[in-house]
Amino acid sequence: MTQPTPYLKYLFFLACLLGVVNLCSQQVTPALTGVNSYRPFPLPKTMSFAGEPVPLEVTDVAERLDRELQSNAYFHSNVLLALKRLQRSLPELERVLEANGLPADFKYVALAESLLGNVISPKGAVGVWQFMPSTARELKLTINDEVDERYHFEKSTIAACNYFKKARQRFGSWTNAAASYNRGMGGLQAALKAQKVTSYYDLYLNEETSRYMFRILALKEIMENPKRYGFDLLQADVYSSVPTRPVTINATIEDLPQFALNQGINYRILRLHNPWLKGYKLTVADTTAIYSLQLPQTIVNPTRDYRSSRF
Numbered sequence: 568m569t570q571p572t573p574y575l576k577y578l579f580f581l582a583c584l585l586g587v588v589n590l591c592s593q594q595v596t597p598a599l600t601g602v603n604s605y606r607p608f609p610l611p612k613t614m615s616f617a618g619e620p621v622p623l624e625v626t627d628v629a630e631r632l633d634r635e636l637q638s639n640a641y642f643h644s645n646v647l648l649a650l651k652r653l654q655r656s657l658p659e660l661e662r663v664l665e666a667n668g669l670p671a672d673f674k675y676v677a678l679a680e681s682l683l684g685n686v687i688s689p690k691g692a693v694g695v696w697q698f699m700p701s702t703a704r705e706l707k708l709t710i711n712d713e714v715d716e717r718y719h720f721e722k723s724t725i726a727a728c729n730y731f732k733k734a735r736q737r738f739g740s741w742t743n744a745a746a747s748y749n750r751g752m753g754g755l756q757a758a759l760k761a762q763k764v765t766s767y768y769d770l771y772l773n774e775e776t777s778r779y780m781f782r783i784l785a786l787k788e789i790m791e792n793p794k795r796y797g798f799d800l801l802q803a804d805v806y807s808s809v810p811t812r813p814v815t816i817n818a819t820i821e822d823l824p825q826f827a828l829n830q831g832i833n834y835r836i837l838r839l840h841n842p843w844l845k846g847y848k849l850t851v852a853d854t855t856a857i858y859s860l861q862l863p864q865t866i867v868n869p870t871r872d873y874r875s876s877r878f
Contacts, residue, residue, distance in 0.1 A: 607633070608640050608796060614784055617670035617741035621768070621784060628768050635778060635785035640796045645682070646789055650798060652683040653790060654805035656720075663721055667728035675787045676745055677727070679779070685718050685842050693717040696727045706730060713850055714858075719843040742780065743767050749779040811840055811861040820849040831866035 610633055614621040623629045639646060653674075660674050660683075677683060680697040692699050694717035700710055706726035708716040716722045727748075734744035734752055738759075746767040747755040758770050767780060789796050820826050824834040824847060838844055840861040849858060 605641070607637055610636065611788060614788065616745065616780070616784060616787070617672045619740060619742050625768065631778070631781045632784055635781040636788060639782065639785045640789055643798075646793075646796070646798060647800070649678055649682050649786065649790065650793060650800055651804065651806045653678065655808045656683045658808075659720065660724065663724040664728065667725060667732070669728045669731055670741060672741075672787060673727075673731060673745065675783045675790065676748060677724075678786050678790070679783045680748075694723050695720060696723045698723065698726070702730075713846050713848055714843055715845055716843050722843075740766070745783065746776065746780050750776045809840075810864040812864050813859045814862050816849060816858040816860055817851060819851045823847050823849060830862055832863065836863065 610623065610629060612623075614623060614632070621628065621632070623632065657674065660677065661671055664671060664673055677695050681695050683695055685694055686697075687693050688697060690699070693703075693715065696717070698706070698708065698717045703710055703717050703723075703726065706729055708719075708722060708726050710716065730748065731741075731744050734747045735741055737752060737756070738744055738747065743755065743759075743766070750758070750772070755767075755776075758772060759765060762770055764770060770777075789798070793800070814830075823837060823844065827834045827837040830837075834847075837860070840863065851857065
């Protein structure tokens with residue numbers, strides 16, 4: 568048997584070395600690629616708003632919805648907060664919408680506007696429905712030094728219902744009515760007329776209004792199918808409501824903090840349940856200005872226990 572030449576020894580050594588390197592690379596690769604990775608959520612095959620179909624067969628429409636679906640589904644803190652708040656507000660919100668002839672899907676308009684919180688926009692829009700002062704007064708909401716009914720959940724929701732019903736009469740579509748809430752009835756009407764179309768989905772619009780309905784649709788999809796998007800809340804996770812009782816006020820209250828103490832609560836709790844109050848006094852000027860305050864049915868320690876039961 569002949570001895571291998573130095574050249575063959577060298578080739579054998581090189582082959583072994585390459586084999587070891589290849590084996591190591593195969594072992595290391597999964598670790599290098601095993602970091603967090605994200606995949607886009609697929610679009611639903613069909614969608615509707617207030618019973619009106621979304622034309623997802625149109626490429627541009629599908630892509631606009633896809634943008635909002637991915638943006639919101641991966642905006643975890645926002646979605647979690649929305650899910651927590653929605654469970655608390657949903658019964659009352661759906662009750663008022665139904666009583667005023669509005670489809671239940673309009674709850675997602677409120678969600679898109681404010682996440683169901685009494686927020687103030689940089690432009691001065693206020694409350695769950697984000698009313699500007701002029702629009703609120705047109706819709707018969709009271710705004711003065713003592714009261715701002717844009718913060719009144721039921722009254723502001725009724726005002727929003729009146730707006731949407733009027734808009735639907737004008738546009739013949741719930742979708743167009745909802746879109747006009749962002750653009751304004753006049754602005755949407757002008758765009759439809761100038762572009763010679765009848766549907767929001769066919770309009771070329773400014774960035775904010777172009778995305779508006781699709782954000783509403785994305786929130787609807789995620790809220791109705793939370794587990795599909797990785798959100799799994801227990802009943803203990805959501806914000807619970809505190810049962811209240813109405814108290815009719817037909818005479819001026821000069822000292823609301825003292826009034827609250829007389830009711831077994833404090834001013835902070837009074838304001839939590841009645842965020843439309845603005846100061847320390849509530850004036851009832853005549854018999855038509857009668858207010859209803861919501862007070863907790865069960866009185867607990869107003870300085871300790873109760874604070875954790877309302878967000």
